[in-house]
Amino acid sequence: MLKGSALMLALCVPEVSSWIICDGDIDPEWIESLNSVLDDNRLLTMPSGERIQFGPNVNFVFETHDLSCASPATISRMGMIFLSDEDTDVSALVKSWLKGQPDECRSNLENWMGDYFHRGLDWVLKQNDLVVETSLVGTVLNGLSHLSGVTERGQFVVSLIRGLGGNLNLKSRQDFAKEVLVWARESPPDPRKPLDTYFDPESGRLCVYTLERPDGLSLEELTHTHTLPVIQTPDMQRGLHCFSHWLSSQHRQPFILVGPEGCGKGMLLRYAFSRLRSTQVAVVHCSAQTSSRHVLQKLSQTCLLLSSNTGRAYRPKHCENLVLYLKDINLPKPDKWGTSNLIAFLQQVHTTLQYSTVHYNTLQFSILQYSTIQSCSTAQLSSHTCTHARTHTLTLALFSSYPDREQLQTIYSAYLQPVLQRSLGSQAAWASTGKTHQLAGSLVQVYEQVKAKFTVDDHSHYLFTPCVLTQWVLSLLRYDLSAGNCNITDSVLEVVAYEAKRLFRDRLVSSKDIHSFDNILSSVIRGDWGSDALDNMTDGFYVTWGASEGGGVMAPGQSLPPHGKSLGRLDFADLRQVIHKGAVLYGRDNRELDLLLFWEVCHFVSRVDRVLSRPGGSLLLAGRSGVGRRTATCLVSHMHGYTLYTPKISRGYSLKHFNNDLKNVMQLAGLDGQQVVLLLEDYQFVHPAFLEMVNSLLSSGQSHINNYTNGIHNV
Incomplete structure (x- = not known):
């Protein structure tokens, strides 16, 4: 890229001052090669040996947030200007934003901003309880994002709580909501739950979210676990209203949704996407290997590359708008200098709405047709460092938490x-x-x-x-x-x-x-139901072979039921007899199993059977060597008619061989329609990337090779 810029500037006349702006992370991989350009020689030497001489009219500007990886030799060759949050004029930023507001609401907004916004910003900065690390400008932009076009005072108060408080932890957000309502002398309908307050434009008053009970769900709606129906709880309605404003065509902005594991971020986003008009969602399940190349591959699948008077541009194929949803954005692995290729790419796109290719061409994104949504868990956010405050300044942030006990009970x-x-x-x-x-x-x-x-x-x-x-x-x-x-x-x-x-x-x-868990389960069952049903469970096993139907061998190409094969109850003697017959048949087809069928073995086989008999069932079998984990897996797979596949490790086994093995498994499941059990043992993880790829398959069902179908099980 630098060579292309240098050759272009070489054609300029010496009287024209030119600037090369390098925006992004600085690391020795490329900055050291510019040392000869930054000194009196002003000479750029390419790896090919080609030399490019810069004139005195060419200057460099490096814009970065961190110089920890820059050497003293590089820093000593240039001047430095440090811009801190203390130098930021928030009033000027707010005035600039007010100039873009409609005339009919600008006067009221200016008064309310003076009364509440600056006071609320000071409270948030003093509290210093942000979930996503961001800059002062990022916090201000987050607060302003909900205030555009606000005409009513009550609406302004609620929008201010959602904007400035969206990136706060739940306890601090509740305290902030109470403070803002007191400042504005507004009485929430439910003082115990100030965050559940919203502004009703029809009545012009503050109202409280109430549970909207579904009329009655059907069994068909529960068929696919990834598309379960959304129950309209107050938390769900509040979260939806917090970021639906950012998805609207008038105010579309990139944002990141953060929350603990399993709090419903994906379900909430999926429901919000379904309500968008003429919008296609391109989902990228991030893993340690995800880079900008995979994002561009996804865009090439969902967009057309058209030529215009301003250059080539991506446009959605089948609709007007495109939403790029990056799930688990913090998983991509940074390089040894702490730079993430994916984050740097997104930062460039968010800043300029375009990116440059290696052939010195520029591809553009239309601001009205493109937006990015990112999500990650709070655990990932605290354990990864590839994102930083500068990146988060370009994206709005919203924290989502777990539903409370009452809402969980209503949902389930x-x-x-x-x-x-x-x-x-x-x-x-x-x-x-x-x-x-x-x-x-x-x-x-x-x-x-x-x-x-x-x-x-x-x-x-x-x-x-x-x-x-x-x-x-x-x-x-x-x-x-x-x-x-x-x-x-x-x-x-x-x-x-x-x-x-x-x-x-x-x-x-x-x-x-x-023992502690048994006491918890027993106390709840006895306390709520007065039943001693747990006392009758000592000799019973629920296995597929005990069901009245669906427990036999799978026919080639036959799919598993959506929630797995039916389970029926067998006692120890009956289950032992079934397993013995299965072991005899396995010995005829493969090798003889010297298996002693005592109670613990039957119990272990029943647990393996329960998991492997449902679509995508995955097991992590932790234990000492020799306890029969591989034997039980092979036996259950054979009794169900599954294909068992395990990599054959040799001295030269590498990432390429592992990719080929995964590709073979995917072809068996995806193309041949077989039910496949992929057995991976600890000694087979000879490279750290193997585990990262398996993590990607388990979390998203996808890899960078192909799609990972429900016909594959991980053990």
């Missing part, structure tokens, strides 16, 4: 209703919403107690999010809830408790933790 009560109705539709006791709401409350109570008791501070995999509740509810579709017990309530509770043990108990490490 709505999900439970069609699930229970499928098996218990004829049972009068479970036909009312009261029982369903009570069961949802028990599930939420167990989840919250487990989450409080077992944390990532104890073990890194003790991460329990509302996603576990979703799995818990949808997994009940695999059971016949009315079978196996004359008391329907006890039968339901037995299945619920069994699924809870698989989701929570199987992750726990020590016997002490397991």
Whole structure:
């Protein structure tokens, strides 16, 4: 790129002053080669040996936020100007923004800005509790983003809380909302929940978000876990109103949505995208290997490259607008100098709405047709450093948190209703919403107690999010809830408790933790239902071979049911006999298994069977060598008719070989329609990039090779 600029400037007459502006991170990979240009020689030597002489009319300007990787030899060759937040004139920035507002509301906005905006900005800066690190200008722009075109005082107050408070942690945001409402002498409809206040333009008053209960969900709406229906809780409505303004065609701006794992960021964005008119969403699931090249590949799939009088430009193929959604933006791995190629590319696009290619051409994005949405978890935000305050200044920020207990109970009560109705539709006791709401409350109570008791501070995999509740509810579709017990309530509770043990108990490490979980589950079941159903679970296993249908070998090309094969109850003797027959058949086709079938082995096989019999089921089998993890996986895969694939490691096994193995697995599943189990063992991860690729496959179902279909299971 520098060579192209140098050759272009060489054609200019010496009387014309020229400037080469380098905007971005500075690292020794390229800045050291400019040392001879910055001294008296003014000579650029290319790697090919070509030399370009600069005249005295050519000057360089480097704009960066960090000089930690620049050597003293480079810094000593140029002057330096330091611009800090203390030098920023917020009043001038606000005045410039006011000039762009409509005439009919500019006067009121100017008065309200003087009364509340600067006071609110000082409060936020003094509190210093921002979720996303940003600059003073970034905080100001975040606050102004909601105030455009505001005509009513109440609307201004609510918009100010959403703008300046959007990047605050939940506790500080609540305190900020209370302060602003006191300053404005506005009384919120519900003083206990000031954040749930919104302005109703029809009545001209402040109102409070209320739960909009769905009329009744159908079982078809729960078929795909990635497109579950959205329940209109107050938190959901507030979050939607906070960033829907940034998605509108009049005020479209790039923003980042941050929140803890499993708080519903993706579901909220998906619902917001579905309400946009003539808009296509291009989703990029970021991983450690994601770079600008992958973003450009996605754009080439969704856009046309057209020529115009200002150069070549990307335009959406099938609609008017394009939204580029970058999920887990903090995962791309920075280089050894701390620079992320993807972040630098996005920074260039956000700043100039264009980027330059290696052939010195410029490709442009139309500001009315392009916007970027980024999301990441707060854990990723704190553990990665490839993004910085300068990048976040160019994007607005919004923090999303977990729903409270009442809203969780409402959400999963709505999900439970069609699930229970499928098996218990004829049972009068479970036909009312009261029982369903009570069961949802028990599930939420167990989840919250487990989450409080077992944390990532104890073990890194003790991460329990509302996603576990979703799995818990949808997994009940695999059971016949009315079978196996004359008391329907006890039968339901037995299945619920069994699924809870698989989701929570199987992750726990020590016997002490397991005992604590058993006490939590038992106390909730007995306290809410007065039932001793857990006492009858010692000898029962729920496996696919115990179901009345759907437990046999998969036919070639046959897909798994959306939520997995049905599960039925077998006692120890029956399950032992089934596994013995499977081991005999496996020995005929592969190798003989010297397997002693005692209770623990049958229990382990039943847990492997439960996971591998659902679409995309993945297992992390942690334990000592020789406990039978590989044997159980091979046996269950063979009993279901799956294809087992595992990489063959040799001395020269490299990333290229691993890519080829993944490609073979994807072809078996995606093209041949086979159900495939990909078995990866610890000794096979000979390169750190292997684990990064597997993480990408597990989190997004995609890799940089191809799509990863539901027919592939990870073990």
